[in-house]
Amino acid sequence: MIRPMSSSTASELSVVVHPRAAIAARLQALTAYVRSSAPVVPLGKHPAWLNVLRAALDHEVYALEAVAGGQTYGFLPLAHISSMLFGRFLVSLPYLNTNGVVAESADVQARLVSRAVTLADELNVRYLELRHEQPVDHPDLSAAVMSKVHMRLPLPRAVESLWKGFDPKVRNQVRKGEKAGFAVAWGGAELLDGFYEVLSRNMRDLGTPVYAKALFRETLAAFPADAEICLVRAADRPAAAALLLHGWGVTEVPTAAALREYNPSCVNMLMYWKLLERSVGRGQQLFDFGRSTTDGSTFKFKKQWGAVPHPAVWQYAVKEGAVTDMRPDNPRYQRAIRLWQRLPVRLTQYLGPAIVRGIP
Numbered sequence: 001m002i003r004p005m006s007s008s009t010a011s012e013l014s015v016v017v018h019p020r021a022a023i024a025a026r027l028q029a030l031t032a033y034v035r036s037s038a039p040v041v042p043l044g045k046h047p048a049w050l051n052v053l054r055a056a057l058d059h060e061v062y063a064l065e066a067v068a069g070g071q072t073y074g075f076l077p078l079a080h081i082s083s084m085l086f087g088r089f090l091v092s093l094p095y096l097n098t099n100g101v102v103a104e105s106a107d108v109q110a111r112l113v114s115r116a117v118t119l120a121d122e123l124n125v126r127y128l129e130l131r132h133e134q135p136v137d138h139p140d141l142s143a144a145v146m147s148k149v150h151m152r153l154p155l156p157r158a159v160e161s162l163w164k165g166f167d168p169k170v171r172n173q174v175r176k177g178e179k180a181g182f183a184v185a186w187g188g189a190e191l192l193d194g195f196y197e198v199l200s201r202n203m204r205d206l207g208t209p210v211y212a213k214a215l216f217r218e219t220l221a222a223f224p225a226d227a228e229i230c231l232v233r234a235a236d237r238p239a240a241a242a243l244l245l246h247g248w249g250v251t252e253v254p255t256a257a258a259l260r261e262y263n264p265s266c267v268n269m270l271m272y273w274k275l276l277e278r279s280v281g282r283g284q285q286l287f288d289f290g291r292s293t294t295d296g297s298t299f300k301f302k303k304q305w306g307a308v309p310h311p312a313v314w315q316y317a318v319k320e321g322a323v324t325d326m327r328p329d330n331p332r333y334q335r336a337i338r339l340w341q342r343l344p345v346r347l348t349q350y351l352g353p354a355i356v357r358g359i360p
Helices: 007-012 020-035 049-057 106-123 159-164 168-179 189-206 213-222 260-265 267-281 297-303 331-340 345-356
Strands: 014-019 060-068 071-083 087-092 127-132 143-145 148-154 183-187 227-234 237-246 250-258 286-293 308-311 313-318
Touching (some): 020 049, 020 071, 071 106, 087 106, 106 127, 106 313, 148 297, 168 267, 183 189, 189 213, 189 227, 189 237, 189 345, 213 227, 213 237, 227 267, 237 267, 250 267, 260 267, 267 286
Parallel strands (some): 087 127, 250 286
Antiparallel strands (some): 014 060, 060 071, 071 087, 143 313
Protein backbone atom coordinates (compact mmCIF):
# COMPACT_ATOMS: atom_id res chain seq x y z
CA MET A 1 0.00 0.00 0.00
CA ILE A 2 1.08 3.61 -0.48
CA ARG A 3 2.89 5.38 2.37
CA PRO A 4 1.31 7.80 4.86
CA MET A 5 2.64 11.35 4.56
CA SER A 6 4.02 13.28 7.52
CA SER A 7 3.29 16.96 8.12
CA SER A 8 6.86 17.88 7.25
CA THR A 9 6.60 15.98 3.95
CA ALA A 10 3.31 17.72 3.20
CA SER A 11 5.00 21.11 3.52
CA GLU A 12 7.60 20.06 0.93
CA LEU A 13 5.07 18.68 -1.54
CA SER A 14 5.01 20.06 -5.07
CA VAL A 15 3.14 19.09 -8.22
CA VAL A 16 5.27 18.54 -11.31
CA VAL A 17 3.72 18.57 -14.78
CA HIS A 18 5.57 16.08 -16.96
CA PRO A 19 4.94 16.77 -20.67
CA ARG A 20 5.07 14.03 -23.28
CA ALA A 21 8.86 14.10 -23.68
CA ALA A 22 9.45 13.60 -19.94
CA ILE A 23 6.96 10.80 -19.29
CA ALA A 24 9.23 7.94 -20.36
CA ALA A 25 11.76 8.77 -17.63
CA ARG A 26 9.04 8.64 -14.94
CA LEU A 27 7.05 5.69 -16.29
CA GLN A 28 8.61 2.98 -14.12
CA ALA A 29 8.24 4.97 -10.89
CA LEU A 30 4.68 6.04 -11.67
CA THR A 31 3.70 2.48 -12.55
CA ALA A 32 5.08 1.20 -9.24
CA TYR A 33 3.18 3.93 -7.40
CA VAL A 34 -0.14 3.15 -9.12
CA ARG A 35 0.32 -0.57 -8.48
CA SER A 36 0.81 0.08 -4.75
CA SER A 37 -2.24 2.33 -4.51
CA ALA A 38 -4.84 -0.42 -3.93
CA PRO A 39 -5.11 -4.21 -3.48
CA VAL A 40 -6.43 -4.58 -7.03
CA VAL A 41 -5.71 -2.10 -9.81
CA PRO A 42 -7.14 -2.22 -13.35
CA LEU A 43 -4.78 -2.08 -16.30
CA GLY A 44 -6.71 1.01 -17.38
CA LYS A 45 -4.84 2.95 -14.66
CA HIS A 46 -1.40 2.00 -15.99
CA PRO A 47 0.55 5.21 -16.80
CA ALA A 48 1.59 3.72 -20.17
CA TRP A 49 -1.89 4.60 -21.48
CA LEU A 50 -0.57 8.12 -21.94
CA ASN A 51 1.80 6.79 -24.61
CA VAL A 52 -0.99 4.72 -26.20
CA LEU A 53 -3.31 7.72 -26.49
CA ARG A 54 -0.56 9.91 -27.88
CA ALA A 55 0.51 7.38 -30.51
CA ALA A 56 -2.96 6.20 -31.54
CA LEU A 57 -5.14 9.31 -31.22
CA ASP A 58 -2.54 12.08 -31.44
CA HIS A 59 -3.58 13.58 -28.09
CA GLU A 60 -1.12 15.73 -26.21
CA VAL A 61 -0.57 14.05 -22.84
CA TYR A 62 0.59 15.11 -19.38
CA ALA A 63 1.55 13.28 -16.19
CA LEU A 64 0.94 15.32 -13.05
CA GLU A 65 3.06 13.96 -10.19
CA ALA A 66 2.91 15.06 -6.56
CA VAL A 67 6.44 14.70 -5.17
CA ALA A 68 8.32 15.39 -1.96
CA GLY A 69 11.84 14.35 -1.09
CA GLY A 70 12.18 12.49 -4.36
CA GLN A 71 9.18 10.27 -3.58
CA THR A 72 5.82 10.08 -5.37
CA TYR A 73 2.70 10.88 -3.33
CA GLY A 74 0.13 11.29 -6.08
CA PHE A 75 -0.46 10.94 -9.81
CA LEU A 76 -2.95 12.31 -12.31
CA PRO A 77 -2.73 11.38 -16.03
CA LEU A 78 -4.32 13.82 -18.48
CA ALA A 79 -4.97 13.91 -22.22
CA HIS A 80 -5.64 17.12 -24.11
CA ILE A 81 -8.34 16.45 -26.70
CA SER A 82 -8.54 19.05 -29.45
CA SER A 83 -10.71 19.13 -32.56
CA MET A 84 -12.12 21.80 -34.85
CA LEU A 85 -15.54 20.15 -34.62
CA PHE A 86 -16.03 19.97 -30.85
CA GLY A 87 -13.36 22.15 -29.25
CA ARG A 88 -10.80 21.34 -26.55
CA PHE A 89 -11.06 19.20 -23.42
CA LEU A 90 -8.70 17.91 -20.72
CA VAL A 91 -9.61 14.35 -19.71
CA SER A 92 -8.35 11.60 -17.42
CA LEU A 93 -8.54 9.56 -19.57
CA PRO A 94 -10.45 9.23 -22.87
CA TYR A 95 -11.62 5.77 -24.00
CA LEU A 96 -11.08 4.28 -20.51
CA ASN A 97 -13.95 3.91 -18.05
CA THR A 98 -12.08 4.89 -14.91
CA ASN A 99 -9.07 7.02 -14.08
CA GLY A 100 -8.41 10.37 -12.43
CA VAL A 101 -6.48 11.18 -9.27
CA VAL A 102 -4.43 8.52 -7.49
CA ALA A 103 -3.28 9.95 -4.15
CA GLU A 104 -2.92 8.99 -0.52
CA SER A 105 -4.62 11.93 1.16
CA ALA A 106 -7.33 14.49 0.49
CA ASP A 107 -4.71 17.24 0.56
CA VAL A 108 -2.68 15.61 -2.22
CA GLN A 109 -5.85 15.02 -4.22
CA ALA A 110 -6.70 18.70 -3.93
CA ARG A 111 -3.21 19.80 -4.96
CA LEU A 112 -3.31 17.63 -8.07
CA VAL A 113 -6.80 18.80 -9.04
CA SER A 114 -5.80 22.44 -8.54
CA ARG A 115 -2.86 22.03 -10.90
CA ALA A 116 -5.08 20.24 -13.43
CA VAL A 117 -7.56 23.13 -13.27
CA THR A 118 -4.73 25.58 -13.90
CA LEU A 119 -3.54 23.47 -16.84
CA ALA A 120 -7.10 23.46 -18.18
CA ASP A 121 -7.05 27.27 -18.07
CA GLU A 122 -3.67 27.36 -19.81
CA LEU A 123 -4.97 25.11 -22.59
CA ASN A 124 -8.26 27.04 -22.83
CA VAL A 125 -10.41 23.90 -22.72
CA ARG A 126 -14.17 23.71 -22.37
CA TYR A 127 -13.89 21.52 -19.29
CA LEU A 128 -11.68 19.25 -17.23
CA GLU A 129 -13.12 15.73 -16.87
CA LEU A 130 -11.89 13.32 -14.17
CA ARG A 131 -13.28 9.79 -14.36
CA HIS A 132 -13.39 8.96 -10.68
CA GLU A 133 -15.15 6.21 -8.79
CA GLN A 134 -15.37 8.15 -5.53
CA PRO A 135 -15.89 11.92 -5.43
CA VAL A 136 -12.89 14.16 -4.81
CA ASP A 137 -13.69 17.23 -2.76
CA HIS A 138 -12.53 20.35 -4.61
CA PRO A 139 -14.29 23.69 -5.12
CA ASP A 140 -13.56 23.77 -8.86
CA LEU A 141 -15.18 20.37 -9.46
CA SER A 142 -18.64 21.89 -9.69
CA ALA A 143 -20.41 19.28 -11.85
CA ALA A 144 -20.65 15.51 -11.87
CA VAL A 145 -22.25 12.71 -13.90
CA MET A 146 -23.31 9.68 -11.86
CA SER A 147 -25.93 8.12 -14.14
CA LYS A 148 -23.76 5.09 -14.89
CA VAL A 149 -22.22 2.41 -12.69
CA HIS A 150 -19.36 -0.04 -13.01
CA MET A 151 -20.60 -3.64 -13.15
CA ARG A 152 -18.16 -6.00 -11.42
CA LEU A 153 -18.13 -9.67 -10.53
CA PRO A 154 -15.93 -11.17 -7.78
CA LEU A 155 -14.22 -14.26 -9.18
CA PRO A 156 -13.72 -17.58 -7.43
CA ARG A 157 -10.47 -19.50 -7.69
CA ALA A 158 -11.92 -22.35 -9.76
CA VAL A 159 -13.86 -22.23 -13.05
CA GLU A 160 -16.18 -24.95 -11.75
CA SER A 161 -17.27 -22.71 -8.86
CA LEU A 162 -17.90 -19.85 -11.26
CA TRP A 163 -20.07 -22.04 -13.49
CA LYS A 164 -22.11 -23.41 -10.60
CA GLY A 165 -22.82 -19.88 -9.40
CA PHE A 166 -24.70 -18.90 -12.56
CA ASP A 167 -28.45 -19.00 -12.95
CA PRO A 168 -29.62 -22.07 -14.95
CA LYS A 169 -30.85 -19.75 -17.72
CA VAL A 170 -27.35 -18.35 -18.16
CA ARG A 171 -25.82 -21.82 -18.29
CA ASN A 172 -28.38 -22.94 -20.87
CA GLN A 173 -27.61 -19.94 -23.10
CA VAL A 174 -23.88 -20.62 -22.90
CA ARG A 175 -24.48 -24.26 -23.84
CA LYS A 176 -26.58 -23.10 -26.79
CA GLY A 177 -23.65 -21.02 -27.97
CA GLU A 178 -21.32 -23.99 -27.58
CA LYS A 179 -23.62 -26.22 -29.62
CA ALA A 180 -23.76 -23.66 -32.44
CA GLY A 181 -20.25 -24.61 -33.48
CA PHE A 182 -18.50 -21.27 -32.98
CA ALA A 183 -14.71 -21.27 -32.88
CA VAL A 184 -13.02 -19.18 -30.17
CA ALA A 185 -9.52 -17.80 -30.72
CA TRP A 186 -7.19 -15.81 -28.45
CA GLY A 187 -4.38 -13.62 -29.65
CA GLY A 188 -3.00 -10.20 -30.42
CA ALA A 189 -2.42 -8.19 -33.57
CA GLU A 190 -3.05 -11.20 -35.81
CA LEU A 191 -6.74 -11.10 -34.74
CA LEU A 192 -7.10 -7.34 -35.01
CA ASP A 193 -8.73 -7.29 -38.46
CA GLY A 194 -11.51 -9.67 -37.38
CA PHE A 195 -12.00 -7.78 -34.11
CA TYR A 196 -12.26 -4.46 -35.95
CA GLU A 197 -14.69 -5.86 -38.52
CA VAL A 198 -17.14 -6.83 -35.77
CA LEU A 199 -16.61 -3.64 -33.78
CA SER A 200 -17.02 -1.33 -36.80
CA ARG A 201 -20.30 -2.90 -37.85
CA ASN A 202 -21.66 -2.90 -34.32
CA MET A 203 -20.74 0.75 -33.76
CA ARG A 204 -22.29 1.73 -37.09
CA ASP A 205 -25.52 -0.01 -36.09
CA LEU A 206 -25.49 1.93 -32.80
CA GLY A 207 -24.93 5.19 -34.65
CA THR A 208 -21.56 5.81 -33.00
CA PRO A 209 -18.24 6.61 -34.71
CA VAL A 210 -15.63 3.88 -34.26
CA TYR A 211 -12.14 4.44 -32.89
CA ALA A 212 -9.19 4.01 -35.22
CA LYS A 213 -7.75 0.52 -35.47
CA ALA A 214 -4.49 2.10 -34.29
CA LEU A 215 -5.92 2.49 -30.76
CA PHE A 216 -6.23 -1.26 -30.36
CA ARG A 217 -2.96 -1.98 -32.16
CA GLU A 218 -1.09 0.37 -29.81
CA THR A 219 -2.84 -1.13 -26.78
CA LEU A 220 -1.77 -4.64 -27.73
CA ALA A 221 1.79 -3.44 -28.35
CA ALA A 222 2.01 -1.53 -25.05
CA PHE A 223 0.75 -4.45 -22.94
CA PRO A 224 1.82 -7.62 -24.78
CA ALA A 225 1.39 -9.86 -21.73
CA ASP A 226 -1.78 -8.27 -20.40
CA ALA A 227 -3.94 -7.19 -23.37
CA GLU A 228 -5.49 -9.73 -25.72
CA ILE A 229 -8.28 -10.19 -28.22
CA CYS A 230 -10.97 -12.84 -28.03
CA LEU A 231 -12.42 -13.53 -31.49
CA VAL A 232 -15.41 -15.81 -32.03
CA ARG A 233 -15.96 -17.04 -35.57
CA ALA A 234 -18.90 -18.67 -37.33
CA ALA A 235 -17.14 -20.77 -39.95
CA ASP A 236 -14.63 -18.26 -41.36
CA ARG A 237 -16.62 -15.15 -40.50
CA PRO A 238 -16.02 -13.09 -37.33
CA ALA A 239 -19.21 -13.08 -35.25
CA ALA A 240 -18.14 -11.56 -31.91
CA ALA A 241 -15.00 -10.03 -30.45
CA ALA A 242 -13.65 -8.41 -27.30
CA LEU A 243 -10.55 -6.69 -26.01
CA LEU A 244 -9.53 -8.03 -22.61
CA LEU A 245 -7.20 -6.14 -20.24
CA HIS A 246 -5.63 -8.06 -17.36
CA GLY A 247 -4.60 -5.73 -14.56
CA TRP A 248 -3.30 -6.39 -11.06
CA GLY A 249 -6.02 -8.66 -9.66
CA VAL A 250 -8.77 -7.40 -11.97
CA THR A 251 -9.64 -8.07 -15.61
CA GLU A 252 -11.70 -5.55 -17.57
CA VAL A 253 -13.34 -5.59 -20.98
CA PRO A 254 -13.41 -2.01 -22.33
CA THR A 255 -14.61 -3.04 -25.79
CA ALA A 256 -16.80 -5.95 -26.87
CA ALA A 257 -19.24 -6.48 -29.72
CA ALA A 258 -21.30 -9.17 -31.44
CA LEU A 259 -23.10 -9.17 -34.77
CA ARG A 260 -26.86 -9.04 -34.35
CA GLU A 261 -27.64 -11.87 -36.73
CA TYR A 262 -25.90 -14.29 -34.38
CA ASN A 263 -27.88 -13.25 -31.30
CA PRO A 264 -30.29 -16.21 -31.62
CA SER A 265 -27.28 -18.53 -31.35
CA CYS A 266 -26.17 -16.86 -28.08
CA VAL A 267 -22.73 -15.98 -29.41
CA ASN A 268 -22.41 -13.10 -26.93
CA MET A 269 -23.15 -15.40 -24.00
CA LEU A 270 -20.55 -17.87 -25.19
CA MET A 271 -17.96 -15.11 -25.59
CA TYR A 272 -18.51 -13.64 -22.14
CA TRP A 273 -18.27 -17.08 -20.58
CA LYS A 274 -14.90 -17.48 -22.30
CA LEU A 275 -13.80 -14.04 -21.04
CA LEU A 276 -14.72 -14.96 -17.47
CA GLU A 277 -13.11 -18.39 -17.79
CA ARG A 278 -9.92 -16.75 -19.07
CA SER A 279 -9.84 -14.34 -16.13
CA VAL A 280 -10.24 -17.09 -13.55
CA GLY A 281 -7.49 -19.03 -15.31
CA ARG A 282 -5.14 -16.09 -14.73
CA GLY A 283 -5.95 -16.05 -11.03
CA GLN A 284 -7.81 -12.74 -11.11
CA GLN A 285 -10.01 -11.69 -8.20
CA LEU A 286 -12.44 -9.45 -10.05
CA PHE A 287 -14.01 -9.08 -13.50
CA ASP A 288 -15.07 -5.62 -14.64
CA PHE A 289 -17.79 -5.68 -17.32
CA GLY A 290 -17.55 -1.90 -17.82
CA ARG A 291 -20.01 0.94 -17.23
CA SER A 292 -23.74 0.77 -17.80
CA THR A 293 -26.77 2.94 -17.21
CA THR A 294 -28.64 1.60 -14.19
CA ASP A 295 -31.47 -0.73 -15.28
CA GLY A 296 -30.55 -0.31 -18.96
CA SER A 297 -30.19 -3.25 -21.33
CA THR A 298 -26.44 -3.67 -20.86
CA PHE A 299 -26.88 -3.33 -17.09
CA LYS A 300 -29.34 -6.23 -17.12
CA PHE A 301 -27.05 -8.28 -19.38
CA LYS A 302 -24.17 -7.90 -16.93
CA LYS A 303 -26.35 -8.38 -13.87
CA GLN A 304 -27.43 -11.83 -15.06
CA TRP A 305 -23.80 -12.97 -14.70
CA GLY A 306 -23.84 -11.92 -11.05
CA ALA A 307 -22.13 -8.55 -11.53
CA VAL A 308 -22.98 -5.90 -8.95
CA PRO A 309 -22.94 -2.09 -9.42
CA HIS A 310 -20.13 0.13 -8.14
CA PRO A 311 -20.09 3.93 -8.28
CA ALA A 312 -18.85 5.86 -11.28
CA VAL A 313 -18.44 9.55 -10.43
CA TRP A 314 -17.19 11.58 -13.38
CA GLN A 315 -16.33 15.06 -12.06
CA TYR A 316 -15.93 18.28 -14.01
CA ALA A 317 -14.41 21.72 -13.79
CA VAL A 318 -16.51 23.46 -16.42
CA LYS A 319 -15.02 26.47 -18.19
CA GLU A 320 -17.42 26.86 -21.11
CA GLY A 321 -20.85 25.42 -21.96
CA ALA A 322 -22.26 22.46 -20.06
CA VAL A 323 -21.25 18.84 -19.48
CA THR A 324 -24.43 17.70 -21.23
CA ASP A 325 -23.32 19.36 -24.48
CA MET A 326 -21.19 16.33 -25.36
CA ARG A 327 -23.46 13.60 -23.99
CA PRO A 328 -24.62 11.13 -26.70
CA ASP A 329 -28.20 11.33 -25.38
CA ASN A 330 -28.28 15.07 -26.11
CA PRO A 331 -31.26 15.63 -28.48
CA ARG A 332 -29.08 17.63 -30.87
CA TYR A 333 -27.22 14.45 -31.86
CA GLN A 334 -30.22 12.20 -32.53
CA ARG A 335 -30.53 13.09 -36.21
CA ALA A 336 -26.80 12.58 -36.75
CA ILE A 337 -27.04 9.17 -35.07
CA ARG A 338 -29.86 8.09 -37.37
CA LEU A 339 -27.91 9.23 -40.42
CA TRP A 340 -24.77 7.42 -39.25
CA GLN A 341 -26.70 4.17 -38.93
CA ARG A 342 -27.47 4.29 -42.67
CA LEU A 343 -23.87 4.72 -43.82
CA PRO A 344 -21.82 1.85 -45.31
CA VAL A 345 -19.51 0.31 -42.72
CA ARG A 346 -16.41 1.04 -44.81
CA LEU A 347 -17.31 4.72 -44.91
CA THR A 348 -17.75 4.83 -41.12
CA GLN A 349 -14.33 3.20 -40.74
CA TYR A 350 -12.90 6.04 -42.81
CA LEU A 351 -14.81 8.93 -41.22
CA GLY A 352 -15.32 7.66 -37.68
CA PRO A 353 -11.78 7.82 -36.21
CA ALA A 354 -11.31 11.50 -37.06
CA ILE A 355 -14.63 12.32 -35.39
CA VAL A 356 -14.42 10.19 -32.25
CA ARG A 357 -10.87 11.25 -31.37
CA GLY A 358 -12.31 14.71 -30.70
CA ILE A 359 -15.06 13.47 -28.37
CA PRO A 360 -14.13 13.27 -24.66
